[in-house]
Amino acid sequence: AQKITQTQPGMFVQEKEAVTLDCTYDTSDPSYGLFWYKQPSSGEMIFLIYQGSYDQQNATEGRYSLNFQKARKSANLVISASQLGDSAMYFCAMKLLNTGFQKLVFGTGTRLLVSP
């Protein structure tokens, strides 16, 4: 079974600063994928970034980067140069890649508030 833990219910950051959202995961399977999604107040789920367990380098997508520490089973999201529009809920998710059923399991989320 896989499990995702997000220990920060809420985070505050000032505009233009960087912020790290924590995510730890638990699985005994060596092949898995890690995802981050953003959910603004409008409710849609927006895919941000993906990291495969065998990827050699940390994933980056614009201002988003994933700090993947495999030994610690952590996959923290780093948002650089925060913008007011980054205020939203952020969800970490994981799925196993070598099984027939690839259920995407989500953490409980972190609410990020960016202040001017």
Next chain:
Amino acid sequence: GAGVSQSPSNKVTEKGKDVELRCDPISGHTALYWYRQSLGQGLEFLIYFQGNSAPDKSGLPSDRFSAERTGGSVSTLTIQRTQQEDSAVYLCASSSQTGGGGYTFGSGTRLTVV
């Protein structure tokens, strides 16, 4: 279509009535997921369809919940004898890959049971 389409966007129903929620995934996507999100909560997995395989129903909370996917495309989530605790946003997502990559979510159906 260009994205995952869900209908209706909002549904208010009386306790005890049955409801059907529809999801139209991106054309060609073989994987389809239903999730439930209660107010201020995370996403709760309900059911997963992959191609022609038997679905993973392990997340359905009770036998009042069922889902089907016809022709490998459109999916319908049915809730029978609705209860107030069924009130939530029901999200559908689809994916073309069995490996990595993003899943595309629909805008959800907000269900309110009164």
